[in-house]
Amino acid sequence: MRARFVMSEVGIGLRRNLTMTFAVIVTVATSLSLLGFGLLSNSQVGVMKDYWYDKIEVSIYLCGDLSEAPSCSAGKITIPQKDQIEQDLKAIPVVQNVFYESQADAFKRFQERFKDSAIAQNVTPDQLPESFRVKLKDPTQFAVIESAFSGRPGVDVVQDQRAILEKFFRLLNVLRNGALFIGLISVLTAALLISNTIRIAAFNRRRETGVMKLVGASSFSIQLPFLLESIFSAIFGWAVALGLLSGFKVLIDQRVAPLLTFTRFFGWDAVWIASLQLLAVGLFVAALASLITLRRFVKV
Template sequence: MIQPRFLLGEVATGLRRNVSMAISVVLVTMVSIFLLGLGLLAQRQADTMKGYWYDRIQVSIYLCNEYAEQPNCRGQAATEAQRSAIRTQLTAMPEVKEVFFETEQEAFERFKEQFRNSPIAGNVEAGFLPESFRVQLSDPSKYKIITDQFQTAPGVAQVQDQEKVLSRFFTIINWITVLTVALAVLMAACAALLMGTAIRQAAFIRRREIGIMRLVGASNWTIRMPFLTEMLLVSLLGVGLAIGLLWYAVHLIFNSGINQIAQLQAFIGAHDVWAIAPWMAAGVLLLTVLTSLVTLRRYLRV
């Protein structure tokens, strides 16, 4: 086995002699992993929000009151019979997890609580807000069943689903993921090609040493080890920088930005960066080892 200290000395010399190439591999790896990280984080953001909202998402079936102008109501409040018919129907549906009934008074209280800091609260009286059934589904994406069934039922003013609002948001996030991951794949291809070029250049710079190593009977592994170690060092440095940048980006956007305003816990944080970091590092490790071995096999024959 080659002595570790000798190997490190060779690696240091190699990096010193080929420093511009080393820097370019670091930068390209960094950018590609940063983009990949952004894509993965966007996806985690979507998952986090889905989880957060799906716990809360309800389909609201607003009933008619005297103020309701929908064709289903025509200013007629829903009757007791209509109310219990809807309730019976809802509880019989297997898709429904839970049903709450919100009275006019409760709706008014909730409204007052939500808008306590806004002058709008003063303009609303009890009885103005309709009573409603709040339906929690076991699978929130199946809200359409409720809409279809109750949209035109007697006594129902409107069926409203919160998922619809969110789905547009999720579409945007998905596009961000697709774009960043596609860019990351392109950049990873660049990184692999650049590593190949870097190794070929390093092999050319070190052709004298390689010639002597072959002559005195150094094994293939000994000849290849310094190149492989150099590439692993520079690409892992690139990954490290990318992870640092991702952490900083998440910190900047969420921890000190949105979370301060939105007061929600439905956002990704540093722990998400740490969660994807080992996977990205492992991916780069694999890419580097494969690229290096293929290149070395082609250009460094005994």
């Protein structure tokens, strides 16, 4: 079968069902865009986890004048206790680095973090505790530090920053899964619309296909133009979705990233990988929906 004849049939079919073709393109573009946003959300969660987990520290707050923990009943931590804690920390294999932060250092960091807030004016250095900030080789080994220093004389509290981040990432995971679910549902909707479009196209061209059957055309030659129509529509929809995802990335780079400098965002590589995944999904769904519909409504 000549390629020129097939392409002419495809062109005729697309023009004849212009409204339905446009609806398919818009639906595919919307569904792939939603699924793409879900994939990019997944990439963003991964980037943020890698970025923040690498910065996670265990904070060991030391007893001060205002501490009320039972381990602080003897009052403010002494210099020998402080030196012993630091020595013991450095001897633990899972510890990568140990940083001591005095009350003055804690106050300076607090002022920098909350410089635009009224709360910064109501806090004095003596209200902030001394601490050891411990970076672990493996952030999941917090229990080793907690068991060794929690409740120890001179130690007020042992805080794991990972526990705080886990709550945040659980929320992000819910939002990501929701975006992926909506995207998959919309892809299913696109598949149903493609199937319905093929049915309408097959009905409108039943005379042409009837003639082809009479002259002995194979099932493949009759069904191929319909299949290519749905595939071309899916490709056009994918191109629109790619444009939307690229625009979303540009928006993040130019508008969002300069405002949220405390974290990282997914790169262009994530956009290209997601676009290839979306192209594969779009082609698979279009081909599958078309083949199932054609086997039922276009028979030889």
